[in-house]
Amino acid sequence: MPPLTPPTLTRLVLAVATAGSFIVPPLVSAEEQEQEPAWAQGRAAELGESPLSPHATPLTITPEEDIPVDHLRLPDGFSAEVWAHGMPGARMMALGDEGTLFVGTRGIGRVYAVTDQGDARETHIIAEGLGQPNGVAFKDGSLYVAAINRILRYDDIESHLAQGEDIPEPEELTEAFGLPDDEHHGWKFLAFGPDGRLYVPVGAPCNGCEVDPDTHATIHSFEADGSDMRIEARGVRNTVGFDFHPETGELWFTDNNQDWIGEHGPGDELNRLGEPGEHFGFPECHSVGIVDPELGSANACDDKTLPAAVTDPHSAPLGMRFYTGEMFPEEYRDAIFIARRGSWNRTLSVGYDVLVAKLSEDGLRADLSPFMVGLLDPRENSFSGRPVDVLQMTDGALLVSDEQNGAIYRISYESPSYME
Template structure:
């Protein structure tokens, strides 16, 4: 009976891989942040307790918004006189992973729809009923958490994952990054062959779109790699389900496409690290070598025999190409036991880096002071 229950639990988690956490920690339990290893001069603190904190966005007045998929809620975190307050903006939503802010309004994803909360920072304690700007996205919940963000073109980019582990879905509906106008009109596919991205951002100089992508499961512990991709233009195909990594065909679908004619990743991550949220560091608090480089949250493997991930990575670029990767923060995984799972990162106006953790129900703040 125990074996059956464990198997069913794994299947359910696989369906929502990179959307729901394995479990939720008791928020009253002190978090062992002293175990987090960071480069010299950096420190980490608990910034706010937010149940199942996932995607993050910053309001014009400094409000931090967080989506929460398993709780079905969207939260706002405000700070006054050194005290932070967590307010529930919406509840009863369907997998509200993604949040984005534009022109005073908060946008939140909910599987097949995008909601808009107007004048949100003026009405945090009593937000008005949201406007549904579109309900035309697929309603499949497998990879149904939609990461969203506004691009430099003022369009809202919406990720739509594959409705499966590995299959050939409709390329106009699944395994893609789409974009729409702020009013929900003008849907178009920007990038195809994207199995499941839960994080993207634009290079502050070139304005190219960069995004993480999670590789398929059940090819063993060491295949396929997770990816970091670069999309400088519309219409590129990034491999799924035909190819993964730089040039490796999928054992079932690979014969249908020439991997050399698809766009290879800008960088490979280790297999099954579950690379999710990513942001270019544009602040001034951290040392200059971090500026305009990428911080990536690795949520951590769920079915690998030896767990991997559960950390933050920094990816360094030169001339718009990846030249180096290194672990920036680790310690959420101890001897195969995880007490935290990073999901998203957000650069604050003062240059500090916020990190959401759905497993611990927390948002951390990482800061730097020259040693």
């Protein structure tokens, strides 16, 4: 699909605005923007009374009997259960060497640890009072936590948990990493790559604006101690999930596109990094080659890397992982599971599910299809859960974090009897 230049985009806007697809009226002034919350940046003056706004995350424990596991729908042979609960705001996950599950949060400022006791799990609060400690990663016995610009390392943490000891104060690596302290899109995802480096995104500090391409809207990588920073990708508005292809080692990542351009576009993205330093478009070019009506020029998309796949606008694809286990059928091997937290910037909600992305034969593109649904009720335009991350267990089962209910679901597979 060729890029959409400003004149073409203008004709598209005029043609479909009456259907509610794209709405790009005059923007509010800079002074008015400063008085509005961050999520309202870019909202046109005519939409000042719009009821659309982010959904608040409950910060209290959801009783187990109220967790909507019975709403979940999966392909034949798959089943879901509540694996752990009692963790308000549960988001990104990392697995320790001894099987401990570590869980980050945003608004509640906590980091949890879940220890498996066989037929039950115990939940521990190992840190609190942090600034949006969303990102967690584990390597060589240490837990790494990202809280906006802070990077903390908790050494030998599973040993302390196993012995029932207090968690020692973490090693502060903040100065070494030198990350910006912007809160808007400042929450982080963390993952160690096959090269042993720690990969850290730095989101755009705005809805849509010019950014320093060496600082914001990037994915950085570092040595584990914060040294030797490299920029791996540019033009990435807000990724909160990535993983590495199990065979090629290529970085794949989700990206959340701009709000207030329109309810039905531009689509959110699944991207593949072919070469270090590639530019993925923000802020000039969005999705499948849509030139930004304010910041783009006629050729803005010509030198940009377009997505490997595009999903529904505003659906918030976040955590994603390649599946390498043996529990699920062969068709899922090396596929990507993607958690979509769900929309707020559109009237008819979308997302609140888990997708599966199966790669093309050449490994350059992906086809998306539903995998776990049921938390969104389209008839009532309401939701009962918000998936944020996915994580493969050592036995091949898939964990899904539900931020809305502070719960972790375990998805397993057994061949249906009619297939035996």
